[in-house]
Amino acid sequence: MEKRQIQYQFEDTHLKNSSENFYDPSKLKTEEMVLNLGPHHPSTHGVLRLEVLTDGEYVVELTPHLGYLHRCFEKHAENLNFQQIIPYVDRMDYMAAINSEHAFAMGVEKMMGISEKIPKRVEYIRVLVAELNRLASHFVAIGTYGLDIGATTPFLWMMRDREHILRLLEWISGARMLYNYIWVGGLYYDLPVGFEERCTEFITYFEPKLKELKELVMDNKIFIERTANVGVLPLDLAIDYGTSGPVLRGSGLAHDLRRVDGYSVYPELDFNxxxxxxKMGTVGDCWDRTNVRVEECWESLKIMKQCLAQLTTDHKRDRTFDPQALVPKKIRPKAMDFYSRAENPKGELGFFFRTNGKSDIPERVKARACSFCNLSVLEEISKGVLLSDLIAIIGSIDVVMGEVDR
Incomplete structure (x- = not known):
């Protein structure tokens, strides 16, 4: 009995001393550690490597290392004629291929001086399918963002609804993701018979689903706690880093090239x-960036309704209509330097061309990719955050690595 009491007294003293040493902040020694986050981690979208200097669970410093996909878009483009480049444009932001085609085709048409001659039916079809693809891109952004921070249901819902769009786009082009549908001077083909009715059915189906998504995700208490006041991007910093799209608009600036530049038939359409x-935290946080994408889905539906109204009234289907009437056999612009831009789902996508006036192959092509510029601000808004919040910040930027490594 005496031996047991002595043993218990010793253990109690030992535990007491060890607990005092453990909980005394002055006696704690911290050590910074360098971690490689990615490229295998799902939140780095497969090919982004982040060199993270951590102090415990906190991020002290972060360096993004870009470029693991080796697509070499610009060098490919400098060895092809303008029409042959379009399938390669699809492979930059492969989640929004038609939007990228639209930006590229408009740039070449302006350079050639034929942009004003494009038939209105072609323009309305282009905007209709571009907004369909914008919805599909935002579905992936919102759904995978739910996965990044631990929610499975939004991803399943978004993939279910995205499938309807992919089937529609496959109907017009024959491909599910890489379409080659918008050509310089026109389209690959007119809309199939019945396409307008199917689009209207999709809008009717999806509007209540979008309301459910807001309740499931944006108004969810756990989602708000994970994203509100996290990754705050001040407006001045967003402008300094050249961010665009929902990343910039999430910081409070209503800058949308569909309004600012007024290209195609967007000036004739009503949208916000x-x-x-x-609303849930600080302007420019992760919640705001995600909410902008959800609200833009409503605006895309509004634009699609107006395009469908035009395509079924003033610019109806006509047997004599040829969507390839203005497609040139050979594109040989004058010698010049030219830049054109458009609003992709992720931001401003721009193309710079340099031509010599002798060849149908551009001497120089440079892509101003929105994901590349948006990702550059990650280093600034990730200092001092928790590692778990870093994952939420990466997902809120919505990067596609095909654009980052061009």
Missing amino acids: IPIGEG
């Missing part, structure tokens, strides 16, 4: 530009 307002 959602911005971050800090």
Whole structure:
């Protein structure tokens, strides 16, 4: 009995001393450690490597290492004629291939001086399918963002609804993701018979689903706690780093090239530009950036309805209509330097061309990719955050690595 009491007294003293040493902040020694986050981690979208200097669970410093996909878009483009480049444009932001085609085709048409001659039916079809693809891109952004921070159901819902869009786009082009549908001067083909009715059915189906998504995700208490006041991007910093799209608009600036530049038939359409307002936290946080994408889905539906109304009234289907009437056999612009841009789902996509006036192959092609510029601000807004919050910040930027490594 005496031996047991002595043993218990010794253990109690030992535990007491060890607990005092453990909980005394002055006696804790911290050590910084360098971690490689990715490229295998799902939140780095497969090919982004982040060199993270951590102090415990906190991020002290972060360096993004870009470029693991080796697509070499610009060098490919400098060895092909303009029409042959379009399938390669699809492979930059492969989640929004038609939007990228639209930006590229418009740039070449302006350079050739034929943009004003494009038939209105072609323009309305282009905008209709571009907004369909914008929806599909935002579905992936919102769904995978739910996975990044631990929610499975939004991803399954978004993939279910995205499938309807992919089937529609496959109907017009023959491909599910890489379409080659918008050509310089026109389209690959007119809309199939019955396409307008199917689009209307999709809009009717999806509007209540979008309301459910807002309740499931944006108004969810856990989602708000994971994203509100996290990864705050001040407006001045967003402008300094050249961010665009929902990343910039989430910081409170209503900058949308569909309004600012007024290209195609967008000036004739009625739609709003959602911005971050800090409803759940601070303006420019992860919640705001995600909410902008959800609100833009409503605006895309509004644009699609107006395009469908035009395509079934003033610019109806006509047997004599040829969507390839203005497609040139050979594109040989004058010698010049030219830049054109458009609003992709992720931001401003721009193309710079240099031509010599002798060849149908451009001397120089440079792509201003929105994902590349948006990702550059990650280093600034990730200092001092928890590692778990870093994952939420990466997902809120919505990067596609095909654009980052061109």
